Amino acid sequence: MKRVVITGLGVVAPNGVGVREFQDALRQGRSGLRFEQRLAELNFGCQVLGTPPSPENIGADVLTPQQWRATNSAMRFAAAAAVECWRDAGFEWHPGHDGPVDWHTAVYFGTGVGGVDSIAEKVGPLTLTGQTRRLGSSGAEQAMCSGVSALVGGILGAGGQVCTNSSACATGTEAIINGYRLIAHGYADRVLAGAAEGNQIYAAACFDAMKVTARGWNGSPERASRPLSATAAGFVPACGSGALLLESWESAEHRHAKVYAEITGASFVCGGQRAGGSMTASSPEGVRRCIAAAVRESGLHPDEIDYVNAHLTATGNDPREVANLRCALQLDGDRFPWINATKSMIGHALGASGAIECVATLLQMEGEFIHPSMNCEDLHPAVATVAVRIPQEYIAREVRTALKTSFGFGDVNACVIFSKPN
Amino acid sequence: MNNREEIRSQFLALLAPFVDRRADQPITESTSLLDDLNVNSARFVDIILEAEEKFNISIDDTAADRMRTVGDAIDVIMEKSEVQSRVQTAVRP
Numbered sequence: 330m331k332r333v334v335i336t337g338l339g340v341v342a343p344n345g346v347g348v349r350e351f352q353d354a355l356r357q358g359r360s361g362l363r364f365e366q367r368l369a370e371l372n373f374g375c376q377v378l379g380t381p382p383s384p385e386n387i388g389a390d391v392l393t394p395q396q397w398r399a400t401n402s403a404m405r406f407a408a409a410a411a412v413e414c415w416r417d418a419g420f421e422w423h424p425g426h427d428g429p430v431d432w433h434t435a436v437y438f439g440t441g442v443g444g445v446d447s448i449a450e451k452v453g454p455l456t457l458t459g460q461t462r463r464l465g466s467s468g469a470e471q472a473m474c475s476g477v478s479a480l481v482g483g484i485l486g487a488g489g490q491v492c493t494n495s496s497a498c499a500t501g502t503e504a505i506i507n508g509y510r511l512i513a514h515g516y517a518d519r520v521l522a523g524a525a526e527g528n529q530i531y532a533a534a535c536f537d538a539m540k541v542t543a544r545g546w547n548g549s550p551e552r553a554s555r556p557l558s559a560t561a562a563g564f565v566p567a568c569g570s571g572a573l574l575l576e577s578w579e580s581a582e583h584r585h586a587k588v589y590a591e592i593t594g595a596s597f598v599c600g601g602q603r604a605g606g607s608m609t610a611s612s613p614e615g616v617r618r619c620i621a622a623a624v625r626e627s628g629l630h631p632d633e634i635d636y637v638n639a640h641l642t643a644t645g646n647d648p649r650e651v652a653n654l655r656c657a658l659q660l661d662g663d664r665f666p667w668i669n670a671t672k673s674m675i676g677h678a679l680g681a682s683g684a685i686e687c688v689a690t691l692l693q694m695e696g697e698f699i700h701p702s703m704n705c706e707d708l709h710p711a712v713a714t715v716a717v718r719i720p721q722e723y724i725a726r727e728v729r730t731a732l733k734t735s736f737g738f739g740d741v742n743a744c745v746i747f748s749k750p751n
Numbered sequence: 752m753n754n755r756e757e758i759r760s761q762f763l764a765l766l767a768p769f770v771d772r773r774a775d776q777p778i779t780e781s782t783s784l785l786d787d788l789n790v791n792s793a794r795f796v797d798i799i800l801e802a803e804e805k806f807n808i809s810i811d812d813t814a815a816d817r818m819r820t821v822g823d824a825i826d827v828i829m830e831k832s833e834v835q836s837r838v839q840t841a842v843r844p
Binding site: 393394395397398399462463465466467 | 769796
């Protein structure tokens with residue numbers, strides 16, 4: 330098995346486009362959540378969204394005019410994060426890049442709902458009014474789930490496996506785990522791994538109908554996403570993209586690349602939708618097994634884990650999630666790792682959430698801080714035993730090992746462990 | 752209706768995003784859209800749709816197949832514009 334390190338990062342997040350802006354926002358606890366008048370007009374219960382500033386322009390600086398007109402926002406967000414990540418890792422790149430195929434680089438880029446906006450606003454209406462001809466040439470590539478990875482693969486000239494995965498809200502973390510395993514088993518030297526979720530309202534509509542989104546905070550959008558809070562009442566839908574360049578230790582060393590961290594353990598399992606698990610809920614045993622398996626693979630003792638970037642969405646599941654962590658790690662009180670919820674600032678970017686939050690984890694490790702977990706001043710009583718490990722303020726602290734957890738519909742669980750190399 | 756020069760200039764502007772940036776030779780009427788300008792053949796249908804919109808014409812499949820060079824394309828656009836113009840004149844009350 331080859332060792333796998335992270336040598337590049339890219340991000341499009343509601344509170345920061347680009348890794349430096351995002352890192353600043355995390356330090357400052359800056360929210361990216363805003364009231365959306367359109368959702369009010371459309372009778373949404375939750376009228377708050379996490380959308381990056383000027384979303385309509387994101388990706389314009391990395392795509393050719395021809396690519397631009399054939400892409401939807403998920404693809405554009407993916408392209409923006411991937412190119413930033415590739416450059417951050419030290420590779421030359423310019424729009425219209427036409428260098429030789431890189432046979433040793435693969436792309437694992439996921440999405441939850443991909444081009445649902447293209448389907449809802451273009452393919453559907455034109456098809457149902459007898460105007461299929463007016464779809465033009467790019468309907469298929471925008472509607473296909475693999476639109477995000479196909480675009481990224483082409484932009485970079487990747488000649489390894491180029492693939493889109495989709496596992497609901499575990500998608501982004503799963504992409505990173507799959508990329509890690511691809512390199513570990515010797516199938517690629519580098520994997521551009523991540524996920525994107527476009528600027529669309531249809532996924533939000535489905536969750537609004539389920540009444541799992543945050544209602545009652547439309548007048549104070551920055552307070553709407555409240556993971557770990559006693560007044561948490563649902564999540565805030567968001568969009569964006571996160572990208573990591575995963576690289577074999579040898580390749581990174583050969584290039585003298587900057588190394589953010591090493592992936593030392595990972596696990597992706599399903600709870601089987603039994604014993605409390607279902608299409609929409611996680612089985613506690615599945616979650617615990619996933620966490621324990623990742624820790625076991627890392628060779629770390631649980632109390633060596635400094636920090637957990639938790640899934641924590643601000644639904645009723647947060648206390649169960651903390652209970653599962655306490656049980657899997659067999660730690661509590663001040664022995665429990667530091668834990669925060671990046672979603673408290675950016676909302677829940679669904680399929681992209683794991684990727685964006687892995688970027689957040691690595692930026693905290695790089696910057697030696699733990700960001701405040703916002704909007705949980707009224708901590709849920711069920712998480713009281715670990716209250717001392719939930720930062721209400723920015724904490725300057727070295728993070729040598731971090732656990733990232735993501736859970737999704739279908740009872741799927743993804744955990745990855747990042748360690749600073751010795 | 753537009754003269755040939757004007758149509759040529761408008762067509763080339765419409766074509767610009769589809770042209771591979773490496774193609775730097777001067778564009779003449781005999782320049783091939785696919786071979787010389789490296790227009791992706793899958794995108795050709797988009798050029799037809801944009802031309803229809805810009806010149807307010809309909810380009811059927813047979814006419815589209817004739818649009819191999821810049822000159823061919825201008826011929827088709829002029830021909831269809833004249834047809835369109837006659838139709839409009841005929842239906843004018």
